[in-house]
Amino acid sequence: MxxxxxxxxxxxxxxxxxxxxxxxxxxxxxxxxxxxxxxxxxxxxxxxxxxxxxxxxxxxxxxxxxxxxxxxxxxxxxxxxxxxxxxxxxxxxxxxxxxxxxxxxxxxxxxxxxxxxxxxxxxxxxxxxxxxxxxxxxxxxxxxxxxxxxxxxxxxxxxxxxxxxxxxxxxxxxxxxxxxxxxxxxxxxxxxxxxxxxxxxxxxxxxxxxxxxxxxxxxxxxxxxxxxxxxxxxxxxxxxxxxxxxxxGPPVSGTAARREVLGDAHVDRAQARQTPFTARFQDFISRYAWGEIWTDPTLSRRERSMITLTALVAHGHHEELALHVRAARRNGLTPEEIGAVLLQTAVYCGVPAANAAFATAQRVLAEEETG
The missing domain is CATH 3.40.50.1820 (Alpha/Beta hydrolase fold, catalytic domain)
Known part of the structure; x- marks a missing residue:
């Protein structure tokens, strides 16, 4: 036809x-x-x-x-x-x-x-x-x-x-x-x-x-x-x-985007820990990272999750990596896709970095299955 x-x-x-x-x-x-x-x-x-x-x-x-x-x-x-x-x-x-x-x-x-x-x-x-x-x-x-x-x-x-x-x-x-x-x-x-x-x-x-x-x-x-x-x-x-x-939909605020990606529980904990000393930093994150970067439609949230996982593996930020493995699942990545991203990091960030990342991701995904 x-x-x-x-x-x-x-x-x-x-x-x-x-x-x-x-x-x-x-x-x-x-x-x-x-x-x-x-x-x-x-x-x-x-x-x-x-x-x-x-x-x-x-x-x-x-x-x-x-x-x-x-x-x-x-x-x-x-x-x-x-x-x-x-x-x-x-x-x-x-x-x-x-x-x-x-x-x-x-x-x-x-x-x-x-x-x-x-x-x-x-x-x-x-x-x-x-x-x-x-x-x-x-x-x-x-x-x-x-x-x-x-x-x-x-x-x-x-x-x-x-x-x-x-x-x-x-x-x-x-x-x-x-x-x-x-x-x-x-x-x-x-x-x-x-x-x-x-x-x-x-x-x-x-x-x-x-x-x-x-x-x-x-x-x-x-x-x-x-x-x-x-x-x-x-x-x-x-x-x-x-x-x-x-x-x-209407443009998403930085705080709303942060909650959608990281979850209410994490944001609530961060806000509960906020002090006058950290308040400006929390405001900076909400306005700049979440209000400008994560709400920019040029990249989808799936794509941003992939990039973020790679950057966190490269710098060895394992606590943040665990947080963003959960975020990646919220943004629609399957466990197989997360594994493929981490495998890619083995080539460009090094096998030891990827090895630690796989251990972190496996723990988080297992917690999701049993939770």
Whole structure:
């Protein structure tokens, strides 16, 4: 089976996130957002049929948003992705709504950007599809910047992608938009849902996103004052911040991160032992080590645990090593993975150091099994 053209970024073991594009664009729409998200997620961007690198014959006349959603699910299945977070713009957002209604078991969360539960009725999109089939896309390309962005803003790469899209596939996507209307199904969406509206979006005005927010029980609505229709290209930092909060929750405080990694019992003991003499040091650890380093999404907590174990072995800090073996288990490392990390240290830190580390780790893991 021919798959949608796609790019993968980020660790294969990280939580998966699929990103959908708007009509007339390509996966380049996410160029300023996806690399940042890939620090903590397995990001998969995909192209619509006939757009970017996707084959035009993946859909044909009379296509539906359901057909596009089926192609996305086929891509996810082939990549071994069962459940995933999803974010999409315009038509890509409509695909996300379809998945949330018809395949909720596949989604962990949903973000719908500059999109709608309906796109203004059939007539407009049927007429556009017919004209594109007759005349091609050049007449639409000329107005792309005005439809997509606020005055004076442009992304030449996206305009070029619009010009190079296959007219037949573009028209089939218009057919899908013409037939799309999920307004009567929105109340059944149960996944956490973020809705992002561009305040200057003429194609899908904020009222369209507000309509979804009012109907979806677990919805949050954000309106971006500087954005029109393609918010990830025009306001990437704002979109990135919104998606990070949607995917990972609000930024974790240093104390909260310390408790999540080391456990309440350890932190409670440390605080109970705190004196005026050590108070500034405890505050330093919470603010710097836990508030800035351990909460930085560039590395996952699993990866940070691996690095920390290696550093503690190298310096012979066995008491701290025991503490961080327990932390590594909380961060999702298996005993086998911890053993593999310690075996690696034998090569680069020395066999005696690794020997002592294995003894410490074995004791801690045994205590966990019996405790």
């Amino acid at each position: 021919t798959l949608l053209h796609h790019w993968e970024e980020g660790p294969a073991s990280a939580p998966p996130l699929l990103l959908g594009p708007s009509l007339g664009t390509s996966l380049a729409l996410w160029d300023q957002v996806a690399p940042e998200l890939s620090a903590a997620h397995r990001v998969v961007r995909w192209d619509l049929p006939g757009h970017g690198g996707s084959a035009a014959d993946l859909i044909g006349p009379g296509a539906t948003v359901g057909d596009l959603a089926a192609l996305v699910l086929a891509l996810a299945d082939t990549l071994g992705i069962d459940r995933f977070a999803y974010a999409g713009v315009s038509l890509g957002g409509a695909v996300g709504l379809h998945l949330a209604v018809h395949h909720p078991e596949r989604l962990s969360s949903l973000a719908v950007l500059c999109s709608s539960a309906h796109f203004g009725g059939e007539a407009l999109w049927r007429e556009r599809a017919e004209r594109v089939r007759r005349e091609g896309l050049e007449w639409l390309v000329e107005s792309a910047d005005a439809r997509w962005f606020t005055a004076g803003f442009s992304v030449p790469r996206l305009v070029r992608d619009h010009r190079e899209a296959d007219p037949g596939a573009y028209a089939a996507c218009c057919d899908a938009l013409a037939a799309f209307d999920l307004r009567d199904r929105l109340a059944g969406i149960g996944v956490p849902t973020l809705l992002v509206a561009g305040r200057h979006d003429a194609a899908t005005p904020p009222a369209h996103l507000r309509e979804i927010a009012d109907a979806v029980p677990a919805a949050t609505l954000l309106e971006l004052p500087g954005a029109a229709h393609l918010a990830p290209a025009q306001c990437p930092r704002a979109v990135l911040t919104a998606l990070r909060t949607q995917l990972d």
